Structures are given as C-alpha cells and as structure tokens.
Amino acid sequence: VGKLTKHLRLLGFDAIFFTGVDDSRMIEIAAQDDRVILTRDTRLMERRVVSSGRVKAVLVKDDRPDVQIRQVIKMLNLGHSFSPFTLCLECNRMLEERSPEEVRERIPPYIRKTQKEFVECPYCHRVYWKGTHWEAMMRKLRDLAQDTKEDS
Numbered sequence: 307v308g309k310l311t312k313h314l315r316l317l318g319f320d321a322i323f324f325t326g327v328d329d330s331r332m333i334e335i336a337a338q339d340d341r342v343i344l345t346r347d348t349r350l351m352e353r354r355v356v357s358s359g360r361v362k363a364v365l366v367k368d369d370r371p372d373v374q375i376r377q378v379i380k381m382l383n384l385g386h387s388f389s390p391f392t393l394c395l396e397c398n399r400m401l402e403e404r405s406p407e408e409v410r411e412r413i414p415p416y417i418r419k420t421q422k423e424f425v426e427c428p429y430c431h432r433v434y435w436k437g438t439h440w441e442a443m444m445r446k447l448r449d450l451a452q453d454t455k456e457d458s
C-alpha cells in the first residue's frame with residue numbers, strides 16, 4: 307500500500323501511510339481528520355467503529371498498485387477531482403512553484419536545459435519537474451479517469 311499512497315499523492319490526494327500494527331491509533335486519526343482508511347486487512351473491516359460506519363474504510367482487494375488505484379478512485383468516486391503535481395510524494399506536503407533559477411543548483415544539467423516548470427516541497431526540499439515520466443504518468447491518469455467514469 308506504500309505505492310498506492312504515492313499514487314494517490316501524485317493525483318493530489320492527501321494520503322498518509324501507516325506501517326506497523328497500531329490499528330487503534332490509525333482509526334483515531336481517521337476519525338479525527340475525517341480520513342478514509344484504505345486497508346488490506348479484513349479484520350479491520352470487521353471492527354465496530356468501521357462496520358458501524360463511524361470511520362469509513364475501503365478494503366483494497368488487489369496486490370497490483372494499478373488495480374488498487376482504480377478500485378479506490380471508483381469506490382470513493384474521485385474520478386473528477388484529480389489535481390496532480392500538488393503534493394510531495396514523500397511527505398504529503400503542498401508543493402510550491404519555483405523558478406528554474408531557484409532550483410538550478412539542485413537539478414541535473416540535462417534537466418536545466420529541457421525543463422522550465424518546477425515545484426519544490428518546502429519540507430523535504432525535493433524538487434519535481436514535468437519531465438517525460440510526468441507526461442507518461444499523465445497519459446495513464448487520463449485513461450484511468452476515463453475508465454473509472456465509464457464503469458460507474
């Protein structure tokens with residue numbers, strides 16, 4: 307589900323990844339912040355707080371991140387609310403726009419030559435740009451949005 311977290315952030319959805327076993331803490335945070343729990347744990351789905359609907363949870367049914375993201379987008383009806391390139395994939399913070407001059411020292415020379423638009427995470431200072439990987443990802447997302455609209 308770590309990959310799913312990153313995929314969600316890439317689409318602009320605020321997502322926190324929990325590792326380890328402290329379900330109670332996770333449920334508490336979900337209730338507090340009005341978050342939806344995405345889990346592969348069927349036992350978690352049976353807990354009173356979830357089955358009563360007090361905390362919303364989605365049981366993720368597949369191992370493949372591509373299939374997982376489709377399922378989540380469909381079940382939560384997120385197909386119309388993508389805002390890619392807004393959240394840091396590592397720490398879930400809002401990205402800020404940067405000029406090429408501002409990030410110059412921190413990007414590879416070939417990127418300096420080809421890219422003009424950059425964003426930076428104010429927390430971990432990772433710099434992102436709309437490179438070829440980005441374009442490929444956007445195509446994939448458009449397909450995904452199309453698909454999830456059609457099936458619903």
Ligand SMILES: [Zn+2]
Nearest residue numbers: 394397427430
């Ligand atoms: Zn960051």
